[in-house]
Amino acid sequence: MSFINYASREINCKIVYYGPGLCGKTTNLQFVYQKTAPEAKGKMISLATETERTLFFDFLPLALGEIRGFKTRFHLYTVPGQVFYDASRKLILKGVDGVVFVADSQEERFDANIESLENLKVNLEEQGYELEKLPFVIQYNKCDLPNISDPEELRELLNPWGVPEFQACATTGEGVFETLKSVAKLILMELKKGAGGR
Amino acid sequence: MLGSHQSSFVMYDEEFKRISVVIEKLLRESNSKVIFLVDKNGQLIAGCGETEHLDTTSLASLTAGNIAATGGLAKLIGEKEFSILFHEGEKDNIHISIIGQRVILVVIFDQRSSLGLVRLRVKKASEELGVIFDDLSKKAEEIEQSGNAESPFAEITDDDIDNLFS
Ligand SMILES: Nc1nc2c(ncn2[C@@H]2O[C@H](COP(=O)(O)OP(=O)(O)O)[C@@H](O)[C@H]2O)c(=O)[nH]1
Ligand SMILES: [Mg+2]
Numbered sequence: 001m002s003f004i005n006y007a008s009r010e011i012n013c014k015i016v017y018y019g020p021g022l023c024g025k026t027t028n029l030q031f032v033y034q035k036t037a038p039e040a041k042g043k044m045i046s047l048a049t050e051t052e053r054t055l056f057f058d059f060l061p062l063a064l065g066e067i068r069g070f071k072t073r074f075h076l077y078t079v080p081g082q083v084f085y086d087a088s089r090k091l092i093l094k095g096v097d098g099v100v101f102v103a104d105s106q107e108e109r110f111d112a113n114i115e116s117l118e119n120l121k122v123n124l125e126e127q128g129y130e131l132e133k134l135p136f137v138i139q140y141n142k143c144d145l146p147n148i149s150d151p152e153e154l155r156e157l158l159n160p161w162g163v164p165e166f167q168a169c170a171t172t173g174e175g176v177f178e179t180l181k182s183v184a185k186l187i188l189m190e191l192k193k194g195a196g197g198r
Numbered sequence: 199m200l201g202s203h204q205s206s207f208v209m210y211d212e213e214f215k216r217i218s219v220v221i222e223k224l225l226r227e228s229n230s231k232v233i234f235l236v237d238k239n240g241q242l243i244a245g246c247g248e249t250e251h252l253d254t255t256s257l258a259s260l261t262a263g264n265i266a267a268t269g270g271l272a273k274l275i276g277e278k279e280f281s282i283l284f285h286e287g288e289k290d291n292i293h294i295s296i297i298g299q300r301v302i303l304v305v306i307f308d309q310r311s312s313l314g315l316v317r318l319r320v321k322k323a324s325e326e327l328g329v330i331f332d333d334l335s336k337k338a339e340e341i342e343q344s345g346n347a348e349s350p351f352a353e354i355t356d357d358d359i360d361n362l363f364s
Binding site: 001002003004005006007008011012014042043045047056057059061064065067068069070072075087088090091092094095177181184185188189191192194 | 352
């Protein structure tokens with residue numbers, strides 16, 4: 001749920017990066033953090049285990065600029081991917097305005113992608129959201145690796161809706177901003193609809 | 199509090215001022231250092247006191263995460279939620295409470311105050327804040343239903359959005 005503050009002339013939106021463990025969600029945020037001007041970003045917080053696996057969430061606040069005199073802020077969150085952290089994932093989805101599903105293009109993660117997407121749908125439904133109705137984009141990450149699934153096959157299974165989708169390599173940053181920009185745009189368009197614009 | 203059908207949580211000038219008055223009074227009367235209000239999704243609503251050296255955005259997000267996690271714990275043991283959390287540090291302490299199920303009130307204080315005093319003052323302030331947030335949600339609903347919300351987003355263009363990322 002976005003927060004429109006007429007008093008401070010700010011608008012805040014929440015974007016959640018979802019996907020199977022080790023697909024590159026945290027790496028996406030790290031790249032965005034590195035490439036964003038200091039004045040446009042806050043501290044990146046990672047609640048992680050000693051082995052750098054996300055324990056609860058990563059958080060990155062971005063203040064991108066103004067729209068119609070309103071400071072526009074996006075709060076980026078990642079969820080922990082491992083199956084057993086489901087309770088935490090549900091908490092992080094609360095109040096979400098837009099979702100990025102990061103798929104791991106590697107062949108051996110094919111089933112993990114499907115399972116995670118299914119889990120996303122279930123967890124959203126529990127809170128009264130429908131994935132199809134949310135601003136939602138898909139990123140096929142790790143496309144630099146040799147052992148990747150056939151993109152067509154991935155698309156068929158993960159993106160039957162035909163939502164915006166991007167090939168990416170989060171470690172080099174390829175596709176990272178394209179993905180973020182796309183979901184941000186969908187969120188703002190959604191706000192526009194809610195505001196009676198067309 | 200705020201109807202779940204609403205897509206946005208909206209804050210208006212008038213209520214923002216009323217909220218500021220209440221938390222500034224709370225700051226004085228409880229002898230605390232910092233006070234802020236966070237929405238349960240982690241967005242900072244208002245704050246006062248010695249906030250200059252604080253990363254309030256991070257604080258807001260972690261507070262909401264904290265409340266969400268303890269709320270999850272509560273459910274597991276059959277409680278609705280833990281409406282008050284208290285963290286004691288060497289110098290500074292944090293008192294966290296939930297107002298009307300939706301907003302989180304955070305009070306940071308040191309030895310110039312005490313848990314008892316903070317509790318007492320928070321209780322009174324919570325009631326006042328609860329009324330304001332009720333008013334706010336009524337107002338937001340009315341404006342939404344009347345269909346003339348002067349939202350800044352009604353006229354937004356593709357160029358506006360592209361410019362954000364340039
Ligand atoms: N080759 C390659 N490795 C990646 C890519 N994205 C992430 N990684 C690596 O995959 C591992 C897991 O990434 P991480 O972001 O922690 O995954 P998370 O569990 O989704 O947060 C790390 O070692 C990353 O460096 C990518 O696009 N290509
Ligand atoms: Mg991670």
